[in-house]
Amino acid sequence: MTNKNWEPKIVCFACRWCSYAGADMAGTSRIQYPANARVIRVNCSGRVDPQFILRALKLKADGVLIAGCHFGDCHYISGNYQTSRRVALLKEYLKEIGLEPERLRLEWISAAEGHKFAETMKAFVNEIKLLGPNPLANGGPEK
């Protein structure tokens, strides 16, 4: 079923105040990490509408990573707390409709943690590789 050359496609929503800068830090520090992610800069992890995540998965993304500031560091005070609740509920939603909740991941990465960004990416890509491609990509419900 799985093509040998298959590489997971990951959509990453990164907060501009921390994780996006963390990704920059990983780049300027020349840390190697897999190039599977398409990083999208958002102003806050709380800006990520649950609909963005569902649509990414519907459009056959193999995983969605949301990266925001650590608790207490949010530029908008409470955005990351709201995200943590939304992601927990969305995981439940995905589970109920038969998608693996592991395809959605939430991580807190600060601007100084380029290393953590790279490690997260490596771990997530490995996890998705074990899960295999998005089931919707294999003749699932596509309209």
Next chain:
Amino acid sequence: MTKPSLAVETLSICSGCEIAILDLHLALADVLDAIDLKYIQVLMDHREPPKEGVTVGFVSGGVRNEEHLERLKMLRERSQILVAFGACSAFGGVPGLANLHTKDEIMEEVYINTKSTVNPKKIIPPKIVPPMLEELHPVDDFVKVDYVLPGCPPPPKLIAELVTCLLEGREFHLEPKTVCDQCPLIKEEKAVTEFKRWGTDIVFTERCFLEQGYQCLGPSTQAGCEARCPTALSPCRGCFGPTENVEDQAAKMIGALGSIVVQDPSKAPAPEKIVKEVPDLVGTYLRFTFAHSTFKKAVHTPTVKTKPMKATT
């Protein structure tokens, strides 16, 4: 000039929407004066819409089997304006929740597993009845729909408004608002510390249900019903479907739920606790719109899929 004619087709539905037409009460006399009711199975004895065609066709109910599909296409051919009438035809409605299971699972559950069923030979109905489609579809999956009048059932006031608009040749629109905009309950501060299930306590206070911690779908639901459920002290269940340009009602509700919890992190419940307090998430947030949500049906990976049942006669 002949009177405009109306045909009402009934697909996979409880016929409540047709009864809602009768709920126009006195206004019904005016409506029947102005239009010619050609076909409505609940009231009249006809097999199909008239061959010469009708001005307006109302279709209520989703498409569950091949007969429904055929009748839907027939109505589309024979009517100039097609209205998706009620939540079932617009979004799949409550029967749309069956899309969480495969067709075979549903057949097995209904004809073999239910406790009230005695079926020792495990007979599944043979093919003389119209075959079921793999899943339930809202009507806009198959045909072009000109107007959507959601609701379970649509409020008589909106039915009268739609009919008036069509008679006068005006466009019919629902206001781009949510149920909360029309809700008369008192809204103070949204700082929920605990979510409760509806029915676990008696509620007499005229205060926003979300503020009290009950799951009310007001923030994610299209307005038009004038908040008839919250007015009667019952939380909104979302029968008007998502607002304009929103694909998934549950996504909007999850978004809202993230931000109505108390802001102080030391008082806020843990995300895992909130998940436990929302049992049956899909059935609560997509009660009427699962067949019209982002995914439309459950993702059945081959490992989860049950063995196809053999139809024995």
